[in-house]
Amino acid sequence: MPFCSTNCGNKAILKRPKTGDTLCKECFFEAFENEIHFTIERAKLFxxxxxxxxxxxxxxxxxxxxxxxxxxxxxxxxxxxxxxxxxxxxxxxxxxxxxxxxxxxxxxxxxxxxxxxxxxxxxxxxxxxxxxxxxxxxxxxxxxxxxxxxxxxxxxxxxxxxxxxxxxxxxxxxxxxxxxxxxxxxxxxxxxxxxxxxxxxxxxxxxxxxxxxxxxxxxxxxxxxxxxxxxxxxxxxxxxxxxxxxxxxxxxxxxxxxxxxxxxxxLKVNENAKIPTLTRCTRCNYVSSQDVCKACILLEGLNKGLPRLGIGKSSKVKRLLQENEEKETNRLVCNGKDNTCICKNSKVPIIK
Amino acid sequence: MKITVEFGGGAELLFDNKKHYDVELPENTEWTLGRLLFWLKDNLLKERPELFLQDNSVRPGILVLINDTDWELMDTVKYEIQPNDSILFISTLHGG
CATH class of the missing domain: 3.40.50.620 (HUPs)
Structure with missing residues (x-):
């Protein structure tokens, strides 16, 4: 059984995945804690x-x-x-x-x-x-x-x-x-x-x-x-x-x-690559790359009985949100049969 | 041959949610840790063997300690089990 790589004389208890060193318990504690300390210091984390x-x-x-x-x-x-x-x-x-x-x-x-x-x-x-x-x-x-x-x-x-x-x-x-x-x-x-x-x-x-x-x-x-x-x-x-x-x-x-x-x-991202810019959610003011943040979209889906809203492509969500708003302004009343209504009484699911 | 086998970090979920087993292994053969893995699978494992074993060893992400020492220092599956050894399996894959 190997001894600690630090030559402290103790029996090793583990092989470090990062370095391959074999360390005893005390030397492992020290190495583990010191590395985190150096990470904090080097990055001036706090x-x-x-x-x-x-x-x-x-x-x-x-x-x-x-x-x-x-x-x-x-x-x-x-x-x-x-x-x-x-x-x-x-x-x-x-x-x-x-x-x-x-x-x-x-x-x-x-x-x-x-x-x-x-x-x-x-x-x-x-x-x-x-x-x-x-x-x-x-x-x-x-x-x-x-x-x-x-x-x-x-x-x-x-x-x-x-x-x-x-x-x-x-x-x-x-x-x-x-x-x-x-x-x-x-x-x-x-x-x-x-x-x-x-x-x-x-x-x-x-x-x-x-x-x-x-x-x-x-x-x-x-x-x-x-x-x-x-x-x-x-x-x-x-x-x-x-x-x-x-x-x-x-x-x-x-x-x-x-x-x-x-x-x-x-990694350097190609300057021509399309990267969404961060803005604020128009509803909750939380940071978002879209007009309406993901949490608000998911929440709207839940509250309107359309839980799958927000699962999938954001372009589709945008369209649905817009349709939803238009419908609300038109004050359509759902009769439970209308295939175009997005409420949960609708027989035909809008999103599939 | 008497040994103890212990499970932690969520690995116990595959073994009837019990963390400690006193095990009596048949004496008629040499027991390597690799052989023990299959004995555990056949005798103690209750569900989803693919979450415990992979390619004649433990599934990557499960740590093994032999008498509180990393099995990577003890020849892993080739280690020859001794009477009263304590073998511990800790899953790193659960939680959060």
Whole structure:
């Protein structure tokens, strides 16, 4: 059995995917924490004295992020005020349980916790949304709503930064997905360690260069409690494919993860490529690349009994929204038989 | 031969949602970790074997620890299991 690469004399407990080094428990903790510290320092991620909300799901990434940020904040005197922000999507048997883990984090790490629910923000729980839309596109709703909910929460708490637990594997996966979708706008910004959603509260990813394997090993050896149940609704199939591909590649050579991130970072988007410009949603004033943001479109679909509105091409959505508005101004009264009415009494579905 | 087998990080969901098993392996053969994987599949696994095994090893994304040491330091599937070993499988694929 190999010894620790640092020649400290201890028995190694893990092989690092990033470097191939074999490290003992203590040297691993130090390397893991120091790398995150260097990432934070090099990118000048936080202004001293700032307030940081940690997006906390109770899962491995956000639990490790909260633990390490607290530790580094004390060790290196970042002088940050840390708090936890959780979103309750309203998924019975999943989020209600994981929120108990977040409450444990709150007590263990002595950080204030704010929980915002989809029900309060949007009037719908995910359970209710799935009852409308079924289990095919539900992850679209959840993803769009969660992102916006976190931003709204950050605003409400008046924080200076929102830190998320995205790790190196997540980012490599997102690069792959954006390539597979041909989504250049997202491809060019998905590797950034700091992104500004236009509201002045930067989102930061301190675990950007941290491998998933090491996060799980760190949580295990530090005996951190985290929540690891699969969401009760079907997992996002598209991300699933990218994830399986990536895990297979990682098995052949773990440095592929870093190479994909680097490719994403260094990539220069052709100046002639059509990149949507960011503007504000005319309804909710949230940052959007369209006149009406995705969350508002999804919400309109739900509230008008047309839950599939917003799933699919944005040009189609634009046309439907316009038709919808025209109809409302014409004050058509639905008799339940009229094939052109978009209300849920209509026999003929407009979108297929 | 007595060993313990443990599951975590969501891997337990495939094994009747139980995290700890005391296992008695038949003594008539040499036990490599690779052989154990198939024994687990045939004897303890309750659902979706494709989420546990892939190409004679664990599915990428499942970490294996032998007596609290990364199996990548112990010859992975070729490791020869010793009495009272503790084998832990942690899924990295769940949660969030």
């Amino acid at each position: 202004r001293p004295g700032a307030t940081v909300a940690i997006a906390a799901s109770g899962g491995k990434d956000s639990t490790v992020l909260a633990y390490v940020l607290k530790l580094l904040n004390e060790k290196y005197k970042y002088n940050l005020k840390l708090l936890l922000l959780s979103i309750d999507e309203g998924i019975t048997g999943y989020r209600d349980d994981s929120l108990d883990t977040v409450k444990q984090n709150r007590d263990d790490y002595e950080m204030p916790l704010k929980i915002l629910s989809y029900k309060d923000l949007y009037g719908w729980t995910m359970d209710e949304i799935v009852a409308e839309i079924g289990r095919k596109n539900n992850c679209t709703f959840c993803g769009v709503f969660r992102r916006q909910a976190l931003d709204r929460g950050a605003h409400l708490l008046k924080v200076d930064y929102l830190a998320t637990g995205h790790n190196a594997d997540d980012i490599a996966e997102t690069v792959l997905m954006n390539i597979l979708r041909g989504d250049l706008a997202r491809l060019s910004r998905c590797t950034a360690i700091t992104t500004d959603s236009g509201d002045g509260i930067p989102r930061v990813k301190p675990l950007k260069y941290t491998f998933e394997k090491e996060i799980v090993m760190y949580a295990y050896f530090r005996k951190l409690i985290y929540f690891s149940t699969e969401c009760v609704f079907a997992p996002n199939a598209y991300r699933g494919h990218a994830r399986i591909l990536l895990k297979d590649l990682e098995k052949i050579d773990p440095s592929i993860i870093m190479n994909i991130i680097q490719s994403g970072e260094d």
